[in-house]
Amino acid sequence: MAGAGYIEKVLETVKKRNQAQPEFIQAVTEVMESLRPVIKKHPEFEETAILERIVEPERQIIFRVPWQDDKGKIHVNRGMRIQFNSALGPYKGGIRFHPSVYIGIIKFLGFEQIFKNSLTGLMMGGGKGGSDFDPKGKSDSEVMRFCQSFMNELHRHIGADTDVPAGDIGVGGREVAYMFGQWKKLTRLFSGVLTGKGLDFGGSLVRTEATGYGAVYFCEEMMKARKDSLEGKTVVASGSGNVAIYTHQKATQLGAKVVAMSDSNGFIYDKDGINLDTIKRLKEVDRKRIKEYIKEHKSAKYTEGCAGIWNVKCDAAFPSATQNELDGKAAETLVKNGCVAVAEGANMPCTPEAAEVFIKNKVSFGPGKAANAGGVATSGLEMAQNSQRLPWSFEETDNKLKQIMVNIHTVSSQAAEEYGTPGNLVNGANIAGFLKVARAMLAQGLV
């Protein structure tokens, strides 16, 4: 039978070559499992070793990032950029600054990014970067010096038509701006080399909101497919960073009530609905912990430990903090409490066991590479505006984002149906994302 044993063989090599990188192996395994029917139908992918090629990054760059703190003490962090696949366009993907960052995390994120970017329908390959630097508790000038040092090496490898980084955990508008400033100084170029820039220097309206808004648009499509909507629903969104904040904003605009949010220390529950202005001030301006919220809102309760957030009863859940934050047991609890839709705002926040529980129980489940693609899609729109040297209005950009999210839902649903697992958006997104990349790789020859 065509394809028999092929996927096992590829997975075996991935496991052997990438030992001690469990997140990368997890991400590859999920995609490979979805591709079984595709490999059966398309023997040309095995003949041309597409899977062996797609799991191996085109290039991995690892570098030293030395910087001085405010007291003059020298620190050394590790920086990295994975240029995973350029079949569809320049490498594109965020930069993460978090102490947990190592090559396995950046590779899992870069691998996911290939298929996510493909799903957006825009010309973007897949890449990701980061450092084990922790911006928490650092002064603005320390963060600036770190970003400049990071860019001192990274600038050799990126460019508007080569590789276009953006933000991710620990990298927001402030960090992108510092990196852009240093890129400009080193190269004497002003081009769209990073996305998520400030609006005054080439940034796009809606980019800040895009991932959260996109996740909610995607969830609304899943609700529509159930002949329902988010209006009047109770929502839980983990995290309180960029994705969670704008998930809250859009869900509220669509008539839902967001009752719980978290940070890495714990979660807050407010039965009246969490006040977003307070969260935005605490997190975006004051850079404080989420427990401070209860000092200002007596109706709210704080619980230590972020995983407890999944015990809160809700109709729809948006895990929007980090990988593997929602396990099988938490998924069972959500199902028991009547949750009908889960849209992954973060990358791979649900463990494979959790995803299985949702699918088995007919919970509409939007995997990250589909549900959170709005961020990179709007980065693609920022690149288009930079090339045109023209800014688009909020409304125009938001409409384009919405249309992209609707399309992603449609193509993922269609692929799931065509390849024999109707309603399974994990399979659908993996297959639809893969097919376009695989066809392009095939056409471009052995490179």
Ligand code: NDP
């Ligand atoms: P932010 O840094 O803005 O916020 C991250 C949030 O998640 C914070 O509340 C943080 O809490 C919490 N968090 C981070 N790490 C952990 C952890 N190990 N355990 C528990 N909580 C944690 O990041 P974003 O909102 O930008 O990103 C969140 C997720 O969304 C990531 O998975 C990212 O890859 C994904 N994503 C982001 C996109 C974007 O456009 N920003 C695009 C697509 C996906 P604390 O402050 O305590 O650290």
